[in-house]
Amino acid sequence: MRSEYTEDTLINIQFGSCMREYKPSPILDVIADQDPNIFIFLGDNVYGDTKCVDELRNKYAVLSCKPEFQRLCASSEILAVWDDHDYGWNDVGYEYKMKKESKSVFLEFWQVPASSERFQHDGNYEVRYFGSNGHLVQIILLDTRTFRSELEENNDNDYVQMYTTSKTILGEDQWNWLGNQFLQPADVRIVCTSTQFGTEYNGMESWANFPLEQERMAQTIVNTQANGVLFISGDVHYAECSKRLYPNCYPLYDITSSALNQKNSGIADNQYRTFDAFNQPNFGELKFNWQGANTTIECAIKDENGSIVRSMVIPLNELQF
Numbered sequence: 001m002r003s004e005y006t007e008d009t010l011i012n013i014q015f016g017s018c019m020r021e022y023k024p025s026p027i028l029d030v031i032a033d034q035d036p037n038i039f040i041f042l043g044d045n046v047y048g049d050t051k052c053v054d055e056l057r058n059k060y061a062v063l064s065c066k067p068e069f070q071r072l073c074a075s076s077e078i079l080a081v082w083d084d085h086d087y088g089w090n091d092v093g094y095e096y097k098m099k100k101e102s103k104s105v106f107l108e109f110w111q112v113p114a115s116s117e118r119f120q121h122d123g124n125y126e127v128r129y130f131g132s133n134g135h136l137v138q139i140i141l142l143d144t145r146t147f148r149s150e151l152e153e154n155n156d157n158d159y160v161q162m163y164t165t166s167k168t169i170l171g172e173d174q175w176n177w178l179g180n181q182f183l184q185p186a187d188v189r190i191v192c193t194s195t196q197f198g199t200e201y202n203g204m205e206s207w208a209n210f211p212l213e214q215e216r217m218a219q220t221i222v223n224t225q226a227n228g229v230l231f232i233s234g235d236v237h238y239a240e241c242s243k244r245l246y247p248n249c250y251p252l253y254d255i256t257s258s259a260l261n262q263k264n265s266g267i268a269d270n271q272y273r274t275f276d277a278f279n280q281p282n283f284g285e286l287k288f289n290w291q292g293a294n295t296t297i298e299c300a301i302k303d304e305n306g307s308i309v310r311s312m313v314i315p316l317n318e319l320q321f
Contacts, residue, residue, distance in 0.1 A: 009290060010037055010130045010137045013190065014076075016283035017042035017083065017234025018259030021063040025261045027281055028068035030306040032075045036285070038130065039076045040139070042234035042257070043083025043194030049090065053101045056086075060109040080110045081141045082124060083194035083235055084205075091159075091205050093148030094171075103146075123147060123174055127181050135290045138186035140178065142193045147171025151209060158203030161211055169213045175220070182226035188288070188297070188316065189229045196233045198242030198254030202268040205235070218246035227320040230286070230297065231255070237264035238279040239301040241312065242272040250319050255299050257284030275310045282309070293317060 014036035048056040088096035231254040
């Protein structure tokens, strides 16, 4: 992967998720043509779905041989988190027995440097910084799999909401770590979560299955007075943006981009959606217009031709206490 982006000012971040490694991925060439400073893979970057480490490694090898993937990695700084299919299999969490083996393959494939904090603790999370004072971007790469409590189903095979503090997505160690990251100086904080943070409960897998964890996130932001928090997510094979309001907190936006080379015939209800969902192959973009107190973040969903199909502008001063 290209060495860490070193310019003083970060201009744009692009992101996406859910890429079948055996399918053509021309959208990666389109992304490379747009020359983002950083591209973030938000999980299901391959579909391992196996208990065999060699099989998982082989599926990463299929991805690595794609010329379009090689071109993107050569042209942009690459960051990544995992989701269920490149961690274990569909919707699995803490109960997966080969989490350490999957992590080892992940770190090897994404060429995570030995100095990364990912090597220093259980789980697959870290923080990265880009830019400098006045336009310092903190990118928080969460692990929503290693510690996540097992999901529970009802008679309709929907996942239920679990209202108990014993159920978790991040686990106590990662929660404590996250609270400390929110205390560090930054102008913008991009929280990368493989599953959607901001949607309503719809029976599918998301943070909404753990409503107390959603509330804990908002309360952690309030307690730390962390300005500039913006979520990006993947998983659902369509793109949308959710806006959630919590007591004493500024609006929490969650911009979802999925999938890079797949389509979805169905879109779930979401009362917090800010623009119509888009269910064709897509990627997301955050473009920073640094103007001091008047800084804005242009948020866009782009199709496989690189055209903007959904967009909105978030003033940075809206994300402040």
